[in-house]
Amino acid sequence: MDKLLGKKIVIAGSRKTEEMSLLIQKQGGIPVVRPLQGFIYLDESAVEKELLYCANNQVDWFVFTTGVGTETLLNAAEKLGVDSMLLQKMKDANVAARGYKTINLLKKLEIKPTVIDEDGTIQGLINRLGDCDFANQTVLVQLHGEPQPALIQFLEERGAAVVQLLPYRHIEPETAVLETLCHELTTSSIDAVCFTTAVQVRYLFVYARRQGISDAVRQAFTTRVKAVAVGKVTAEALRDEGLNQVIVPETERMGAMIIELVKDYSK
Numbered sequence: 668m669d670k671l672l673g674k675k676i677v678i679a680g681s682r683k684t685e686e687m688s689l690l691i692q693k694q695g696g697i698p699v700v701r702p703l704q705g706f707i708y709l710d711e712s713a714v715e716k717e718l719l720y721c722a723n724n725q726v727d728w729f730v731f732t733t734g735v736g737t738e739t740l741l742n743a744a745e746k747l748g749v750d751s752m753l754l755q756k757m758k759d760a761n762v763a764a765r766g767y768k769t770i771n772l773l774k775k776l777e778i779k780p781t782v783i784d785e786d787g788t789i790q791g792l793i794n795r796l797g798d799c800d801f802a803n804q805t806v807l808v809q810l811h812g813e814p815q816p817a818l819i820q821f822l823e824e825r826g827a828a829v830v831q832l833l834p835y836r837h838i839e840p841e842t843a844v845l846e847t848l849c850h851e852l853t854t855s856s857i858d859a860v861c862f863t864t865a866v867q868v869r870y871l872f873v874y875a876r877r878q879g880i881s882d883a884v885r886q887a888f889t890t891r892v893k894a895v896a897v898g899k900v901t902a903e904a905l906r907d908e909g910l911n912q913v914i915v916p917e918t919e920r921m922g923a924m925i926i927e928l929v930k931d932y933s934k
Contacts, residue, residue: 670929671696675856677848679703679871680863683921687861690925699857701848703840703867714743714832717807721756721830722749727804728761728827730818732792733811734768739834740809761799765792766900767919787900787919793821802826812837812866837866845874852887853880859893859914861924865904872908885909893931897924 672695678687681702688698718740731737744750754776763782764770773780782799784792806827808818812835822829848871851857862868875881885908888894894910896902898919905913914931916923 669695670932673697674858674932675699675851676928677701677851677857677860678863679848679860679867680921682863687921687925690922694925694929699851701844701851701860703844703848703862703870704837704864710834710836714740714834715747717830717832718744718747718749718753721807722747722752725805726756726760726807726830728763728799728801728806729757730763730765730792730796730806730808730822731769731773732765732789732809732815734766734772736809736811736832736834737769737772740832743834763792763796765789787898788903789815789818789900790903793818796821800825804828805830807832809834811835840870842874845871849875849878849880849884852892853883855887855891857892859895859928860888861895861897861921861928862901862905863897863921863924865901868901868904868908888912893928895924895928897921 671691674696676691676696677699678684679701681704684700688700691698722744741750741753744753757776757778761781762773762778763784764773764780765784766787767785770780770783770785782795784795801822802825804827806822807830808822810831810833814833819829819831872881872884875884888910889912894905894913896905896913896915898915902913902915914927916927
């Protein structure tokens, strides 16, 4: 029960921070909440035009990248009175799904995806779509919080007419939080940072580069501070920033992430 005794463990997420803090405390650690994600801004009105287009025109492919984004689109369609039409088009078309949450939601809707990427990464999704023919096909892509130019470029290069739907966006975290965490990293006053989304990683390093301290932040993770990721997508974002030593659980759960950190300290 004391594997994290005296260790200061930063929680970079903004959800379930109380539960994660309790898990850390039970292991003797000191939880420090530094939310790097800000809040999620839902804007259903921003996708009304695209939803109406999709409900009234031929759609050959639907590409869903998150469960919450898919659900948001359906809720927006319901308010427009086109949810039944959209759902039927989803059932008639080819469907690609990224991540287990998206797959589970589609299962509840009785939709069987043509392509499944259980790996959970955008590159994994692109790889799975590699053998599909998109020439002269209309492809609706549900994005998650930010644009995905690599995915859109991949589809357009293969002849697809892409309709992008971005029903929610991440709002930047407070500058004071970023400043505090960077100070803690570069002064060795924390022991680990637990990242729960790739967006948190990007916000941290974008700020660090802006301040001219990205090398110092990277050095801190390389030598003194453990980088912990909730799953493959978040771990990939950390590795993209040059961090090769990333602790990541096999099961993408916040509790599993803390347990994996405990195991690492037990070695």
